[in-house]
Amino acid sequence: MRRDLERLGRFDAHRVRQRLRDSFSPRYTSVVLAGDAFAGSVTLRPAEDGWWLEHFYLDPALHGRGLGSAVLHSLLRRTDADGAPARLNVLQGSPARRLYERLGFTVVAEDPVDVFMLRQPGAR
Secondary structure, X not given: OHHHHHHOOXXXXXXXXXXXXXXXXXXXXXXEEEOOEEEEEEEEEEEXXXXXXXXXXXXXXXXXXXXXXXXXXXXXXXXXXXXXXXEEEEEOOOOHHHHHHHOOOEEEEEOOOEEEEEEOOOOO
């Protein structure tokens, strides 16, 4: 994420750490493993309007190998079973946006920094 925040002129190490501290929810956060090794983490948090997918971080060395897709497919099976939409936001220009769009997320709003996306249950 740092590279994208720097590209947008928005990287501030303190603000990034504080944002995670303020919204971190261990109850809804899962560790991602690649084999037996730590590969990242992701939060899928229930909300009044469905589910929020947040703090999805994967080791950059593992990008492009299908791990992110596999993790998201697993999470989205849960939201689909619940019959509820999933929401997320992604930074403007992030390559992750293409992954989210392939999995059925559509843009509902944008600002100069973030793209807010929604996926209805069962979307492809």
